[in-house]
Amino acid sequence: MTGVNDDVPGGRELLRVEGVTKSFPGVRALDGVDLSLRTGEVHVLLGENGAGKSTLIKMLSGAHRPDVGRILVDGRPGPKPGGQSTPRTGGQPDPKAGGQPNPKANTLPAPKTSGHPVKPNARPGIQDGAYEREGRGEGRGAGGGEGGGESAALREVQIRSAQDAERLGIATIYQEFNLVPGLTVAENIFLGRQPRTALGLVDKKTMYARAAELLARVRLDVSPRTPVGELGIARLQMVEIAKALSLEARVLIMDEPTAVLTSEEVETLFTIVRELRDAGVGIIFITHHLEEIGALGDRVTVLRDGRSVAEVPASTDEDELIRLMVGRDITEQYPRRRPEEPEEPEEPEEPGAPVLRVRGLTRNGAVAGVPVFADIDFEVRAGEVVGLAGLVGAGRTEVARAVFGVDRYDAGTVEIDGAQLARGDVRAAMRAGLGLVPEDRKGQGLVLDASLQDNLTLARLDRDTRGGLVDRSAQRRSAAAVAEQLKVRMSGLAQPARTLSGGNQQKLVIGKWLLADTRLLILDEPTRGIDVGAKVEIYQLINELTASGRAVLMISSDLPEVLGMSDRVLVMSQGRLAGELSGDEATQDAVMELALQPPGGNPTSSDTNTSSDTHTSTDTHTSTDTNTNTSNDANESAMEGSDVR
Known part of the structure; x- marks a missing residue:
């Protein structure tokens, strides 16, 4: 598929991923993936667990770098969310950038520097070391309007760290929270970016005041002085959202943000997303809840087996989205075969004795x-x-x-x-x-740094031990058999459990109990x-x-x-x-x-x-x-x- 579709809603192009490939030992996580994002757009990223969604967003947030392909970002800053932009007229020099007055420049919000110096005469929004060369076929300069379909000043970038992503205006809300339990809500929101006084000390008064404003914006009724460790899962998610909003990002990536929210909280989140979209922010939204796509999205890019297989409107039928995502039709959502509904009607089967x-x-x-x-x-x-x-x-x-x-x-x-x-x-x-597949599969169900083989055989270790020695050959055979039965996507049994997708990790936890004859x-x-x-x-x-x-x-x-x-x-x-x-x-x-x-x-x-x-x-x-x-x-x-x- 092509990386750009001009016949879509939204304004100018903010971000483009072209032919990105990423491999890990024994696994090609991404294979020629294309993606584009425009201002004022919610672009849904859809795919099975293991399709490459997490790898792609980690690439955009600086955790991974592509082996092949390019990432291009618009050099012009967009409006700050919520209309809080600081106007900068073309006739005034930017004291931080050291640039000269530009009477032709548009009125733009001041670029966010995060304390990093900007090269002299730099174009607004381009930070030191972030942009390397022009995107093919794109014009130079920051001039021009905001109309849809206009050629944007895209430049290829190398995103080497989270700080690089932040300087480019890219913020990510991960499915796994990145919060410090012992710090307050405000300290977590501004971690590493605390406002400072003229003496260089942390300006706590300003920090807590700004945090209170952000919490009000996400409709979270907690004190910014509350330790994060005292909050429940849903409230932690809203703190993560407030933290992302504090970055005033132009590109916001949201990975399964509704997974732990109630219906009321989901509606609150959707309201926030729509406000951001109306303010010109481009949003990449990852979800497994298909009903959310039509309610919120504009476009959908579907990943399957590390490849971008389709780009379709968000109004696409759910059955078609499922077919694109899994590569087959799913005729039964809940394929339960009950004892009173046996496959052979002439042989009725009732539940057995109490276990x-x-x-x-x-x-x-x-x-x-x-x-x-x-x-x-x-x-x-x-x-x-x-x-x-x-x-x-x-x-x-x-x-x-x-x-x-x-x-x-x-x-x-x-x-x-x-x-x-x-x-x-x-x-x-x-x-x-008895066997238990816990709610928190990563924290309680797996040893993340151990291999697939060790995790699968953990519950039957006593059976595989003879004279104090573990029969590794027997473990390998049984682990391979159950991994094949459960269709675990892996490079091999030696692969660490933490590198698997969520769905494959869940299969691993269940497989452990299958081997234990539960x-x-x-x-x-x-x-x-x-x-x-x-x-x-x-x-x-x-x-x-x-x-x-x-x-x-x-x-x-x-x-x-x-x-x-x-x-x-x-x-x-x-x-x-x-x-x-x-x-x-x-x-x-x-x-x-x-x-x-x-x-x-x-x-x-x-x-x-x-x-x-x-x-x-x-x-x-x-x-x-x-x-x-x-x-x-x-x-x-x-x-x-x-x-x-």
Whole structure:
């Protein structure tokens, strides 16, 4: 495909990537990728996990450099977001740049220097060492209007570091937060760029005042003096957005910014993005939520296997986007084969005996009379998937961790195949056949610097050890077999786990428990942050597990996923089980009615103080938004809709 399409909305071209290729040992991450971005445009970057999206944005932000190809950036500064630009008339010299008066120059915002000197007579917006040579076929100079289709002064650049990207006006909001827990919100926002007094000291008064303005802009009601470590995931995301806005970037790259946000927070983010777009900022937006593309985007570039395979309008049908992204049609979004719906109707199959039985599970909270969870009773039978639904903060993850022995509980019992497990004993749980795929796969599910082989065989290390020595040959054979079964994209078993995409990392965590012959697998947010193709593969794996007589307990904030893949749905509310629904009874309305129900009471009405924020949706695009008011950070996120609706 070509790198530029002139028949698109937006103004002049801000950024162009031409034929970029990047290889790592054994893997070609990018292969001749093209991309362009214009002022006032939201350009969506779409692709499966492992398609090359992360590598491309790391290239634009200075973490990687291309092996082949070019990156070109417009040398002229655009308007500052929010209309906060400082006018500079053509008849006045720029004291920082040391330039001469230019009566022909347009009125432009003053260039942002970040404390770095600018070469004498430099064109506004071009910093020392950032630009190397002209782009082919592009005019010189900063003159000219802002009209769409006009030739912009693109120049090839070498982005060697994050500082280079910042000087070029490129800011990136990564999916993984880059915040320091021990510093305040304001200190994180201006880290390395603190305002200074005339004596060179940090001007804390100015820093906190500016931080407060940015927090108000992203509608985040926290003090700029709050330590970041005290904030929940959704609020951390909004701090990252405020940090990016503080850079007054011309190009803003957003990597999965809505993954941990509630529906209300998503709408707030969309409002901010639209304001930035209207101010002339060019935005590269990465998402797996296909419904967000039409709501926000202008153009879509689709990556597949490291190549840019298509550039299409954001109004393109979702089925076509999926086909472009995965290279095939996906006929079933949730391909669940239930015991009551066997492939051979003449041989009906019912769930087997209980594999997991939980009775009276209770954990006391820090506040007397307010338990983390209480009186939890349920069972999971062989061959079935039981969904555990509820608002974030309802206690679902806490129950799962207690069942697996990671966290303590104060009362109750956990049984596997009729045998009671000791409290707080992970080894005993593993020996009994329990496995846990945690919500935080990177922090809790993987040893990131270890190889794929070591990660896959970690849960069965005892079995592969003889006389104190590990049978590495046996490990290699079993790891290779499960990696092939799960279609893990890798250069080899020696590849470090941290270099895999999110979807392949999730397959690695699941594969670890397959090799351990797990009887019951607890999946906590199994498809968060992974693409639709990888999701279907994980769903098919769930089917294979239950078909072999194993059981699955699945926790998910994606309500259509819970409904589509569960044989039964347990709903938690405020640390207690609010009810159980069969597959036929489980609808979005029924689940939400139970999820909003206070302990021992009726569903929460709009005039109560108990709160949550939910966002659910069906394949027919019918949505339910329940918004009430809460200050409890544990409940700041709630159920979100599916990636494909």
